[in-house]
Amino acid sequence: MGKLHLDNDVVAKARALAERAGRPVVDLARSHTTVSVERAVLRLAGISGADAEGIPWANRLVDAVRTDIGLGHGVASPVFDAMLTTGESDLTVLAQKAAAGSVRFRVPEKKDATAARRAADRAVKTGIATIDRNRRQRDQMIKKYGDPKQRPWIYLIVATGDIYEDIPQAQAAARAGADVIAVIRSTGQSLLDFVPEGATREGFAGTYATQENFRLMRAALDESSKELGRYVRLTNYASGLCMPEIAALAGLQRLDMMLNDSMYGILFRDINPIRTFVDQRFSRQVHARAGIIINTGEDNYLTTADAVDEAHTVTVSQLLNEYFAHEAGLADWQLGLGHAFEINPDLPESFRLELAHALLARELFPDAPLKWMPPTKHMTGDVFRGNLLDGFFNLVGTMTGQGILLVGMMTEAVVTPWLSDRDIALQNVRYVLNACRGLHEDFVPAPGGFIQQRAHQVLDEATELLETIERKGLLTAIAEGAFGIMKRPADRGKGLDGVAKHEDGYYNPATVLLEGAAQ
Amino acid sequence: MGKLHLDNDVVAKARALAERAGRPVVDLARSHTTVSVERAVLRLAGISGADAEGIPWANRLVDAVRTDIGLGHGVASPVFDAMLTTGESDLTVLAQKAAAGSVRFRVPEKKDATAARRAADRAVKTGIATIDRNRRQRDQMIKKYGDPKQRPWIYLIVATGDIYEDIPQAQAAARAGADVIAVIRSTGQSLLDFVPEGATREGFAGTYATQENFRLMRAALDESSKELGRYVRLTNYASGLCMPEIAALAGLQRLDMMLNDSMYGILFRDINPIRTFVDQRFSRQVHARAGIIINTGEDNYLTTADAVDEAHTVTVSQLLNEYFAHEAGLADWQLGLGHAFEINPDLPESFRLELAHALLARELFPDAPLKWMPPTKHMTGDVFRGNLLDGFFNLVGTMTGQGILLVGMMTEAVVTPWLSDRDIALQNVRYVLNACRGLHEDFVPAPGGFIQQRAHQVLDEATELLETIERKGLLTAIAEGAFGIMKRPADRGKGLDGVAKHEDGYYNPATVLLEGAAQ
Amino acid sequence: MSTIVRPYGDMTGDGMVQTSFTLPIPHDKKAEGAALQLAAKMGLDPAMLVHAKQMGEGFTFFVVYGRVNHLVELDKVQVVERDFPLLTAKEVNTLVKKKLRRKLSVVGACIGTDAHTVGIDAILNVKGIAGEKGLEYYRELKVVNLGAQVTVPDLVEAARKEKADAVLVSQVVTQRDAHLHNTREMTAAFREALPAHKRPLLIVGGPRFDELMADELGVDRIFGRGTTPREVASFLVHKIIEKGSEKK
Amino acid sequence: MSTIVRPYGDMTGDGMVQTSFTLPIPHDKKAEGAALQLAAKMGLDPAMLVHAKQMGEGFTFFVVYGRVNHLVELDKVQVVERDFPLLTAKEVNTLVKKKLRRKLSVVGACIGTDAHTVGIDAILNVKGIAGEKGLEYYRELKVVNLGAQVTVPDLVEAARKEKADAVLVSQVVTQRDAHLHNTREMTAAFREALPAHKRPLLIVGGPRFDELMADELGVDRIFGRGTTPREVASFLVHKIIEKGSEKK
Ligand code: B12
Ligand code: B12
Numbered sequence A, B: 001m002g003k004l005h006l007d008n009d010v011v012a013k014a015r016a017l018a019e020r021a022g023r024p025v026v027d028l029a030r031s032h033t034t035v036s037v038e039r040a041v042l043r044l045a046g047i048s049g050a051d052a053e054g055i056p057w058a059n060r061l062v063d064a065v066r067t068d069i070g071l072g073h074g075v076a077s078p079v080f081d082a083m084l085t086t087g088e089s090d091l092t093v094l095a096q097k098a099a100a101g102s103v104r105f106r107v108p109e110k111k112d113a114t115a116a117r118r119a120a121d122r123a124v125k126t127g128i129a130t131i132d133r134n135r136r137q138r139d140q141m142i143k144k145y146g147d148p149k150q151r152p153w154i155y156l157i158v159a160t161g162d163i164y165e166d167i168p169q170a171q172a173a174a175r176a177g178a179d180v181i182a183v184i185r186s187t188g189q190s191l192l193d194f195v196p197e198g199a200t201r202e203g204f205a206g207t208y209a210t211q212e213n214f215r216l217m218r219a220a221l222d223e224s225s226k227e228l229g230r231y232v233r234l235t236n237y238a239s240g241l242c243m244p245e246i247a248a249l250a251g252l253q254r255l256d257m258m259l260n261d262s263m264y265g266i267l268f269r270d271i272n273p274i275r276t277f278v279d280q281r282f283s284r285q286v287h288a289r290a291g292i293i294i295n296t297g298e299d300n301y302l303t304t305a306d307a308v309d310e311a312h313t314v315t316v317s318q319l320l321n322e323y324f325a326h327e328a329g330l331a332d333w334q335l336g337l338g339h340a341f342e343i344n345p346d347l348p349e350s351f352r353l354e355l356a357h358a359l360l361a362r363e364l365f366p367d368a369p370l371k372w373m374p375p376t377k378h379m380t381g382d383v384f385r386g387n388l389l390d391g392f393f394n395l396v397g398t399m400t401g402q403g404i405l406l407v408g409m410m411t412e413a414v415v416t417p418w419l420s421d422r423d424i425a426l427q428n429v430r431y432v433l434n435a436c437r438g439l440h441e442d443f444v445p446a447p448g449g450f451i452q453q454r455a456h457q458v459l460d461e462a463t464e465l466l467e468t469i470e471r472k473g474l475l476t477a478i479a480e481g482a483f484g485i486m487k488r489p490a491d492r493g494k495g496l497d498g499v500a501k502h503e504d505g506y507y508n509p510a511t512v513l514l515e516g517a518a519q
Numbered sequence C, D: 001m002s003t004i005v006r007p008y009g010d011m012t013g014d015g016m017v018q019t020s021f022t023l024p025i026p027h028d029k030k031a032e033g034a035a036l037q038l039a040a041k042m043g044l045d046p047a048m049l050v051h052a053k054q055m056g057e058g059f060t061f062f063v064v065y066g067r068v069n070h071l072v073e074l075d076k077v078q079v080v081e082r083d084f085p086l087l088t089a090k091e092v093n094t095l096v097k098k099k100l101r102r103k104l105s106v107v108g109a110c111i112g113t114d115a116h117t118v119g120i121d122a123i124l125n126v127k128g129i130a131g132e133k134g135l136e137y138y139r140e141l142k143v144v145n146l147g148a149q150v151t152v153p154d155l156v157e158a159a160r161k162e163k164a165d166a167v168l169v170s171q172v173v174t175q176r177d178a179h180l181h182n183t184r185e186m187t188a189a190f191r192e193a194l195p196a197h198k199r200p201l202l203i204v205g206g207p208r209f210d211e212l213m214a215d216e217l218g219v220d221r222i223f224g225r226g227t228t229p230r231e232v233a234s235f236l237v238h239k240i241i242e243k244g245s246e247k248k
C-alpha cells in the first residue's frame, strides 16, 4: 500500500472510465489517415531529400498521389504500384518524376494490388529493420556504458537555434551531469506541414527537428556516452503537423525519448483534433517499436490554467495518455507521463500541495517513469528566487520518486537557457538529490492529513471529470475547454484538410507491421 | 515520545554529567570577581559618562578603588563608603574626584561597612528597578502588539558600522518581516576592556555596543512595533571583556535578547577562561532578571571544526550552557541554545544529517527556543548556490520546530549583508515557512533509520565526552581543545589581570539582589 | 530627493553592484584577470572576483562584486510615462458611446510563430489579469482575438474586415530579436496595405520590449511587463477619441 | 585561442551579462528608467530590466540582463602569475638546509581587530588545507603563529624576537577597507622599526585582496582566495634563498 492510501476501486474505476472515454477516438484513428502518416510510411520505405525549394520529396509524392486519387487508399499501394509499372527502383526518383508530372497514380487492383503491397511491405520492412537495429544498438550501449546511477534521470534542454552551437552545449551539459538532452524546436516548426531537411542554424528559441540534426546530435552524444561511461539519451518532439514522420525519423536515428502527447497539438498549437488523434496513434506505434520513451505534456495545462483548481485535469489527461499509449503498443516503462510544479508559490502549504499532486501521479502509475516539470509560470526575473524554487521542485522530485526530472532554470522568465544557467541548475539538482537522497524514507504523509486528503480530492475530481467526458465524448469535452482552459472544436484547427477517411482497401504496410508486433 | 525515540535514561545521564562537569566552574565564579562585574555594579548604581579621552567613569572609579585596596572586596562597599565620608551624592562626580586624586578608598568596617552596604543596596536597587520596569513594559508591549505569528522567529542582522545607517536598515528589515533585529558589533569591541560611550558611526563590520546606541535602536524599533502591530525584538552581544556591563546596559535599555555564551569568549576571542566564567555568571543573573532571552554560540564551533565529526561537541556545550543558565536563574524559555547548518553540502545525505542534528537539539531541550544558525563555512561567492543552501537551512528550521531562525544571506562569503541581501533572504524564509508550514507532520524519521541512528550516535558521543570532561575538569578540557578545536589554557588569554579572588567580606549588592530573586 | 543617486549596497553612496557572466576561456589565473578586466570596463572599481567556476572545457562562469563610479542622473532618465488619464471601464464606455457613437473595434493577435497567448488574452479576454477584466468586458468595445501564430497577411485581412480602430499584437519570444523582426514586418505590411488615414492604431506588447522603441518600430505604443487592460483601454480612448488618432 | 573574447550567454559573441543592484529610490516607472540608465552606463546595450522590487520605503532592487559591447583583451590581462617554481615539502627542506643552513623563521598573525584565523591557520598549522600540510609540517621552517587580533607593535616585537625571515599576515574583514588600512599600518611599522636589510619579507593574504596591490601596500606579495601552503613555502624559498630577499 502506498503512502496515500488510495482506494483501489476508485483507481480501477478511473482507469476504466479513461478507456471508455478514449475508445471512440481510437476508432476514429483506426479509420482515418493523414498526409503525415502517409509521408511517414514513405520515409520508412526509404524516401529522402527535398526539392530545390526545400519541400521534401515525401511531401511532393504524397501530394501527387492525392491529386490523382486522394488519400483514402493510403499511398503505399499506388506508389509501389507505380514503382512496379514504371520499373523505377528508387522511391525518391519516383517522387521527382511524379513532381515533374511524368508519373500518374491509380489504385491497383487484384494481382497488381497484391504485388504493390508486397513491394511496399518489403520497402517498409527495411525501415523498420533499421529501427530494430537501432533499438538493439541502444540496448547494447546501455549495457556497455550503463544507465544513470540515480533516479530521477536528469533532463536538460538545449535551445540555441543552431545545431552547431547546440552540440557543444549538449556535450558540456552531459559532462556536467545531464542524463537526457532535449533539443528544443524552433517556435514555428510544429505548424510546418513538412519536415525541413539538413543541418540547420536558423531557429528561433529552438533548433529545427531534421533527420540530419538528429543524426549529428546523436553522434555527438554517442561520443559523450563513451567519454562519460554513461549512455546519454537524446530527446526531440514528435508533435505538430508532422508528428508521425518525426517519430519515424527518431526511430531511424536512434533518438531515445520523444515528446508525444495525445492532445498537446490540439490545445496549444490549435491543430485539428482528428488530425492529432490519428497522427499520435501512428507515431506511438513507431515509438513502441523503437523502444522510445514518450513524454506527455500535462505540464502545459498548468501554464494556462491554475495548478490547484485544475490539478485533476492533469490526472485525467495522464489516464487518457496512458490508455492511448497502451492501445498503441507502448509498455509502461515507456510512459513518461507529464506533470509539473506550477502552484503559486505564495499559496500557504504550496509545497505540500505539490507533494500531494506528485505523489498521486507516482502512485497511480507505479511502473511509468513520469516526467516531472519545473516551475515556469510563477518564475519571474528575480533569478535568486527562481533558483530557490527550482531547488524545492527538485526536492519534490526526489521525495516522490519521479523518473525524469526536467531541470528548471533560474532564467526561465528571462531568456532561453544560457550555458551558465544550465550549470547553476545542475549544481542545484546535484545538491538536492545528493543531500536528500534517502529523505523519502522519512516522508510519511500523516494518515488522513493534508497531503492524503488533497490527493484523494484530486483523484475524485478526476473521476468526476472522466465521467462527464465519457458521457459527452472526448471531442466535445475538448471543444468545451476541459483541458488548459483552451476550447478546440473538432471541425476547426490547422491541418484538418490533411485528414482522410479510409476507403475500402486502405493499405498501410507500416501499421500492419507495427500492429502485428504489438500483439 | 519524540520523533527520535531517545532513551530517557541516556538523556538524564548526560544532563547529570553536565551539571557535575559545570559545578566546579560555578564555584570558581562564586568566589571571584572581575573589573567588569564591578563596573556593572556601579552602572546599576547609576554611574554614567566618560572622561575626555572616552574612558568611562565606571572604569576610572573601579581602577581607583583597585589601586587603593584591590578588587577582592568588591567596589560597592569602598565606593559607597567614600560617598558617605565625602558627602558626595553623585557617583559620577565621585569618580571624577577619584580620578583627580582627591578621594581615597578603604575597606569600611563594622558600622561603616553596614552603612556603606546599605547605601550601595539602595543605589543598585534603583538600577534593578529600571530593569524590572523595562521588563514590565516589554510584557505590556507584547500584550498590545503581539508576538510574531509564526515560529521560528525571524532574526536578522544589521551591520553597517554606523548606528544612523543601521536604524533605517533595521526598520526596513522589520517591515519586511524580521521579528528580531541584531546589531552586530564592530570587530574590535570584544577586546576593549571598557564600553564606549554615545552614538557611534565608526565600526568595522559592525556597530559599537553603547548604551546610547542601544537606546536609539530600541526607540526606533518601538516605532516599528507600533507601525507593524508586532513587537520587534532587539538583540546585542553580552560577550567579550565587558560582558557583565553590557548585560546591565541591555537590561537598562530594554534589549530583548543577548548573545551570551559561557565559552565563546574563551574559544574565539582568547579571553581568559576564569574571567569569562565569572563574567558570564553575573551577566546571566542580570539577563534572568531582565527577562532577556540569551543566545548561545555553539554554531561557532562548526566554523572551525567539522560539523559531522564534532556534532557532539555542540550537544555537550548546549548541556553545559543549559546548566550554567539554570544555575544563574534563567528559565527554559530564555535559553536560545545555538546550533547550525554547517555540514559540507557535498556530503551524501547532508540534509538528513542536518535534520538529525537539529531534531536532536529540539528533543533534548523541548522548552528552550533554540537558535538555528545558517550555513557560513561552506558558503562561497556563488550567490545563486548560497541562496539555495539558505532555503534548505530554512526548511530544516521549520521541519524541526526551531524557535529562532537567524536568516542566512547569499553573500555570506562576500560582504556584510547588503540591504537587498536581506530582502532576498527574507523572501526565501517567507517562501519556505509558508509553503512548508505543516510539513513537520509528514516528517517521520524511519524507525531505526538513518536519522534516528545518527541522532543516537551524536548523543552517545556527547555523553562520552561529558564523562571525559567531568573526569578531567572543564578547564583542562578547554585547554586541550575540546571545543571548536581551539586550545585555551586557564592561565592564559586576555583579561586575566582583571580577575580577583573574593576577600573575606566581599560584597556585591547586585549579586545579592539578583540571587535573592533567583531563589 | 537629490537628482543624483548611486547604487546602494549597505551604505549611502557606496555604489555597490553585483554582476555575473561567462567567458569562453578555461579557468585559470589569467581567466580571473580577464573577468576583472571586463568588470573594470563595466566601471567596477574596485572589483572583487568572488566566484569562478569552469564549465565544460572552455568556459568559465564568474561572479564579481564591486563599486561602480557611475552616477545615476534622475533628471535625465528617459521613460514612457503614462501621458493620458487612467479611466474606469465605465468612463471608457461612456466616452466611446458619446463621442465615437459606435463600438470601437479592436483586433488582437500573437503574430509570427509566437504562440504565447497568455499575455494578449490577459489584455483582451473577459478574465483579464490582476483583478481587472479584459477589454471584451467593456460594453462599447468590439474585440476579436485571433489567437496564436497568426500570419501578418491574415492579421491585415482581419483588421480590414473588422474595420479595426486598433490592432493589438503580442510578442513574447525575443531570442535573436524575433519580436523586433515580427513587429517591423507587421508595421510594414499595414503601411503597404492601407493609406495612413485608414490605418488602425498599431500597438504591440510583451514582457521584453523596450517601450522607448515605438517610433523605431513604427507603432503607436509599446506596452511592457505588467500592463493592465485599463491602461490599454484608456490609451485607446485617449488616442482614438480624445485626440483623434494620429496615425503613422 | 583568439586574444579577444566577449561574454557568452548562449551563443559565441553574444556579449550577455547579468547584473543586480539597488537604487535608493522608490519603485516606479522612473526608477526603472534610472536602472536602465545605470545599465547603459555599465555598457549594457540593449539592457533588459527583468525584475524590480521595492524594499522598505525608499529603495528598489533591480535585476538587469543585457549585452555588453566591451571586448575582453586577453593579451592585456594583468595578473600576478606564479613567477617561481612550485616545490614539494621535501625540496623546500633540502634547499633551506643546503643553502640557508639554519631554520627559516616565519611569524604569522591576524592583525588589527580581525579574528579570522582559519585562513592563516590553513597556511601555517600542520593540519593545512586542501590535502596539503601547513608550514609547521616543514622540518626546516620554524613557525610561530600568534593567532588573532594581534596588535602591530606586538607583531613587530615578535618578529624581532624570532628573527623572522618572513612575516605572514592574514586579513579577512574588508568592510570599509579594514584590510588595506591594517596592512598599511603594518608595513609602516616595520619600515620604521627595522632598517631595510633587517626587515623580514612581508606577506599578506586573505580572500578579498587584489593581488596586484602589493607595491601599493608595501608588501612583498599578496596571496588571495584558495592559496595553498606549498605556494607560500615555494615563494619563501624563492625569495629568501634563491634570489636573496629583496626587501622593501
Ligand atoms: C506559459 C508559457 C508557455 C506556454 C504558452 C501557452 C499559451 N497559450 O500562451 C507554452 C507551454 C505553450 C510555451 C511554449 C513555448 N515557450 Co514559453 N513560456 C511560458 C511562460 C512560462 C509564461 C509566459 C506567460 O504566460 N506570462 C504571463 C503573461 C500574463 O505575461 P506577459 O506575456 O508578459 O504579458 C503581459 C505583458 O507583457 C503585456 N503584454 C503582453 N502581450 C501584450 C500585447 C499587447 C497588445 C499589450 C497591450 C500588452 C501585452 O501585458 C500582459 C499582462 O500584463 C514563459 C516564462 C515566464 N515565466 O515568463 C515562457 C517563455 C516565454 N517561453 C519561451 C519559449 C522559448 C517557448 C518555446 C518557444 C519553447 C520551445 N522551443 O518549444 C515554446 C513554443 C511556443 C511558441 N511557439 O511560441 C521563452 C522565451 C524566451 C525568449 N525570451 O525568447 C520563455 C521566456 C521561457 C524560457 N526562458 O525559455 N510557453
Ligand atoms: C569562520 C568565520 C568566522 C569565525 C572565525 C573563527 C576563526 N577562528 O577564524 C567566527 C564565527 C568567530 C567569525 C566571526 C566574525 N566574522 Co566571520 N566569517 C567566517 C566565515 C564563515 C569563513 C571564513 C573562513 O574561515 N574561511 C576559510 C579560510 C580557509 O579561507 P580564507 O580565510 O579565505 O583563507 C584562505 C586564503 O584567503 C588565503 N589566506 C588567508 N589569509 C592568509 C594569510 C597569508 C599570509 C597567506 C599566504 C594566505 C592567506 O589562504 C587561505 C587558505 O586558502 C566567513 C564567510 C565565508 N564563508 O567566507 C565569515 C566572514 C569572513 N566574517 C565576517 C564578519 C563580519 C565577522 C564578524 C566581524 C561579525 C561580527 N561583527 O561579529 C565576527 C567577528 C570576527 C572578528 N573580530 O574578526 C564577514 C567579513 C565581511 C567583510 N568582507 O568584511 C564574513 C565574510 C561573513 C559576512 N558576509 O558577513 N567569523
Ligand SMILES: Cc1ncc(COP(=O)(O)O)c(C=O)c1O
Pocket: A185, A186, A187, A189, A190, A237, A238, A239, A240, A259, A260, A261, A264, A269, A295, A296, A297, A298, A300
Ligand atoms: C508535449 C509537448 N509536445 C511538444 C512541445 C513542443 O512544442 P512544438 O510542438 O510547438 O515544438 C511541447 C513543449 O513543451 C510539449 O510539452
Ligand SMILES: Cc1ncc(COP(=O)(O)O)c(C=O)c1O
Pocket: B185, B186, B187, B189, B190, B237, B238, B239, B240, B259, B260, B261, B264, B269, B295, B296, B297, B298, B300
Ligand atoms: C555567542 C557569541 N557571542 C558573541 C559574538 C560576537 O563576537 P564579539 O563578542 O567579538 O562581538 C558571537 C558572534 O557571532 C557569538 O556567536
